[in-house]
Amino acid sequence: MKTPVLWVAACGLIDADGRVLVTQRPDGRDHAGLWEFPGGKIEPGERPEETLVRELYEELSVEPCLDCLEPLTFASHAYPDFHLIMPTYVCRQWDGMVRPREGQATKWAWAEDIVRLPLLPADIPLARHLAARLPKGRRFLT
Ligand SMILES: Nc1nc2c([nH]c(=O)n2[C@@H]2O[C@H](COP(=O)(O)OP(=O)(O)OP(=O)(O)O)[C@@H](O)[C@H]2O)c(=O)[nH]1
Numbered sequence: 001m002k003t004p005v006l007w008v009a010a011c012g013l014i015d016a017d018g019r020v021l022v023t024q025r026p027d028g029r030d031h032a033g034l035w036e037f038p039g040g041k042i043e044p045g046e047r048p049e050e051t052l053v054r055e056l057y058e059e060l061s062v063e064p065c066l067d068c069l070e071p072l073t074f075a076s077h078a079y080p081d082f083h084l085i086m087p088t089y090v091c092r093q094w095d096g097m098v099r100p101r102e103g104q105a106t107k108w109a110w111a112e113d114i115v116r117l118p119l120l121p122a123d124i125p126l127a128r129h130l131a132a133r134l135p136k137g138r139r140f141l142t
Contacts (some may be wrong), residue, residue, distance in 0.1 A: 003098040006082040009048035010039035010126075011056065011069065011089045013098070015108055021098060022114060023059070024105040035107070035117045037088065037126070048087045056094070059102055064094040073129050077122035084122050090130075112136060 013021040040055040042048055048138045051071045056062050068091050075086040100106050109117065111134035112128040 003078070004082045006084050007042040007048075008039060008086045009042055009051040009055070009089070010075075010086050011052045011064070011091050012037050012038040012063070012072065012126075012130055013056075013060075013064075013094065014090055014092050014134070018111070019108040019115040020111055020114060020130060020134070021060075022107050022109055022117065022119075023100065024107075026103045026105075027122070031120055033118065034120050036113075036120045036123055039086075039088075041058075049089070052089060052091075059104070060102065061092040061099040061101055062108075064091045068093045072133075073126065075122040075126055079121070086122060086126075088126055105108060109124075110134075110136070 021038065023038055024033065024035050025031050025128045031059055038056055038059050039052060042051045049066050052069055053064060053066065056064055069089040070091065072088050072090050074088055075084060098106065111131040119127055
């Protein structure tokens with residue numbers, strides 16, 4: 001039987017210093033404790049940008065405008081139960097303060113430090129991709 005394909009949209013929120021927001025998957029979820037980019041499953045009929053506007057508000061209380069979502073790259077990763085296709089964006093402007101609403105830990109990290117975090121497997125190449133494109137910050141996590 002073929003593995004189902006799961007479409008998910010993700011976004012690196014980038015602050016004025018060039019740091020990227022990552023969130024930790026809470027207990028009770030698959031891959032609990034690993035870090036990821038905010039986002040979620042693309043619902044039928046939704047554009048990935050619309051998914052992100054919806055998910056960023058639900059997860060973090062922030063509202064990016066559709067035009068502020070800049071396509072970066074995508075992940076294509078084979079998990080045991082499904083194949084993930086994940087268009088990934090960056091966003092530098094949004095309304096509201098980041099307030100996690102699902103009990104998840106969050107961290108603003110320099111792009112080159114994200115690669116040192118325990119990330120979801122699909123996110124490892126994304127973090128490298130981001131790190132190569134953002135300004136270099138401090139070398140170690142705080
Ligand atoms: N949001 C998000 N999901 C990711 C990332 N990387 C990655 O492999 N995924 C996978 O994409 C799938 C969908 O994510 P999700 O956040 O909507 O779903 P979930 O498993 O928490 O379930 P639920 O929202 O239905 O409760 C999960 O299996 C998750 O492991 C990422 O950076 N961000």
